[in-house]
Amino acid sequence: MENMFCYQCQEASKGIGCTIKGVCGKTSDVANLQDTLLFVLKGIAILNGQLQTVGKAEKSVNKAIFDGLFSTITNANFDHTAFVIRIKRMLKLRDELKAKVEAAGLSVGAHESLHWTASTGDEFEAKAQEVGVLSEKNEDVRSLKELIIYGLKGLAAYAEHAYNLNHEKQEIFDFMQDALAATTKDLSVDELVNLTLETGKFGVDVMALLDAANTSAYGNPEVTKVNIGVRNNPAILISGHDLRDMEDLLKQTEGTGVDVYTHSEMLPANYYPEFKKYKHLVGNYGNAWWKQKEEFETFNGPILFTTNCIVPPLEKATYKDRIYTTGASGLAGSMHIPDRKPGEMKDFSAIIEHAKKCAAPTEIESGEIVGGFAHNQVFELAGPIVEAVKTGAIRKFFVMAGCDGRMMSREYYTEFAQKLPQDTVILTAGCAKYRYNKLPLGDINGIPRVIDAGQCNDSYSLAVVALKLKEIFELEDVNDLPIAYNIAWYEQKAVIVLLALLYLGVKNIHLGPTLPAFLSPNVANVLVQNFGIAGITTVDEDMKLFLGEVA
Structure with missing residues (x-):
């Protein structure tokens, strides 16, 4: 029996899954505690959904769910003790909700997450062998359920940031709980595909909420x-x-x-x-x-x-x-x-x-980097950008948003940026930009060739910009714009960004440096056929593909 099983991030061992220790550094005991925490959160989501039907949903569940999900994101929390404490707290909350469900004359339900109980870290760890990722035996169902759960984890992260700035939307919290509860049900593949796209819809909503929270508190980002x-x-x-x-x-x-x-x-x-x-x-x-x-x-x-x-x-x-x-x-x-x-x-x-009591930092580099091109700032530059497109000064935009990571194969993105023709512009957000944001790529008529919108959640800005350009150029389809998507991914916040883009109708997104291990062959095929999702190959071959050049 494996010590653990986790394949939620791009570094999944051998492209399959981590079974001894996470490549991220997560130990098997922490991985198992995270699986058990997720199991308990599903029970809480089921119960609060039942209370919602009679107008008695507990608002405290909102934070419990998004904070719990956020703690299981890759590279977020490696503290064994913290997870033991959190599971005990969540079991207590679950039992309180169960009592309220019974008091309301409702049926508690039969799912094991509603009734299982334990009190020690060892018991919590052991439970993961029964309720972890591989407990779902159907590969395609497992793949879709995990895709939804990883999207919810990313959604939870952005919801928490907005919440911390006093911005919240109950519809988002309700969906998170409903979707989490839905993963305990025997749903068909079609139902799960629809739920996946609905997760993307709420991904758009939560990023818009966070954008409003950040800008109302701190102003619109400036170049x-x-x-x-x-x-x-x-x-x-x-x-x-x-x-x-x-x-x-x-x-x-x-x-x-x-x-x-x-x-x-x-x-x-x-x-x-x-x-x-x-x-x-x-x-x-x-x-x-x-x-x-x-x-x-x-x-x-x-x-x-x-x-x-x-x-x-x-x-x-x-x-x-x-x-x-x-x-x-x-x-x-x-x-x-x-x-x-x-x-x-x-x-x-x-x-x-x-x-x-510490010494000052040791300088490791000097100079400046430029950023701050969120949607509000880009709209102020819309005139020059549109003119540059119309005159041919800008041939194509490349969305190279997402995450950076340790794999040597990620040098692809630096090489790709270096080899892009001088009449192209990179649109970026997230830490993927560190692969090229310090390169001397120059500008086009004063427009920087690297336009950095901000954090990974600011991929929302890139979507808003694309939709605005579609409107300006009077196009029917966002995919008719001169924009190509060559996105690097690493963890679950990138998953919700991907699902949001799919919901908005964006097609032909290329993901790298590898496709997610949690996509079964059949689910990957659905994404390829319906949305044109693809991986990456070599810089030269992909450059020809993106630019429509024949070898």
Whole structure:
């Protein structure tokens, strides 16, 4: 019997699944606890759905579901103890809901997730052998159910960020719970395909909600030159995606002599007007998440993880005691900063005091990178962009959004960007941009050849831009635009972005560096036939394909 089974990310071992230890660094005990947590969350979703039918749904379930799902995203939480505590808390919530269902005169139901109980970490781990991914024996049904669940995990991440900025939409929470409950049912392949597309619909909704949350709180992103050098002050490096955490940290570090640098997916925080007011927000340090083992050594100060993108440090790492986590993230041995109380900020005093005792960052590069091309900013440039397309100065746009990762094969994306003709423009969002955002690719009539919209959730901006261009050029179909999609993926937030694009009708998306291991041959064939989904080959061959050139 395998120690674990996980194939939710692009690094699935041998392109099949991790069975001994996750390539991400997740140990088998943590992987199994995550499977059991998901199982318990399904029971909670079923019960709250029943309460909803009589107008007695518990609002507290919303956060329990999205926070629980978020904690199981790849590279988010590696803390065994945190999962044991969370499962115990969720079992307690489930039993409270069960009592309310019975009190309302409703039938609790028969699914095992409603009745199973245990009290120890060992029991929680053992349960995963019965309820994990492989418990669904039909390969195609399993593939579709996992595709939906991974989409829900990505959806949960974006819902949590919006929630932290007081933006919520009950319809999104209801769908998450309904869809999670649906994965416990004996649904047909057709029903599951429809649910997959509906997940994409709510992916669009949640990204629009988060966009509204971010821009209403911090203003519309502006085209910004971001410093990648360092100053001589002690500093904190903030990673992840949560802008509310960024705000709390900047407020509490102001006037302390401690600088703040962004890392990886937090880079786009530099584009927001409200954050630019803080003179101690120095710029960005380093590159994509997977280079942190080297870059955290040279940063010298403490690192705050607000979400996923954690790489468990090696035993010999000197920065192990400088890692702090918060929100859904976690790492055994690191200090976890608790959630904020209503109406208050998170308490970052411990990490600030730690920073004051550290040396300033060691400079690893210098110069600037440019970003901030969210939809509002691009609309201001619409005139020059449309003119450039009409005159032929811009032949084609390439959406190269998504995730970066460790595999050597991802050098494909750097080479692809370097070999693109000078009359093409890259549209990007997410940490995939680190493969080419520091290359001297130049501009076209003042329009940068790399247009960075922001974080992975800001792929929404790229979709909005595409739909606006369709309207401007008076096209019937978004696929008639001179836009090609060559997207890198890694984890579950990329899955919900993909499903959102499919819901919007975008076709012929190429995914790399490998297709998801969780797609069975039959499900992959459905995506190929209905949506033109494809993988990547070589840069030269794909370039010919995208540009319509005959070899």
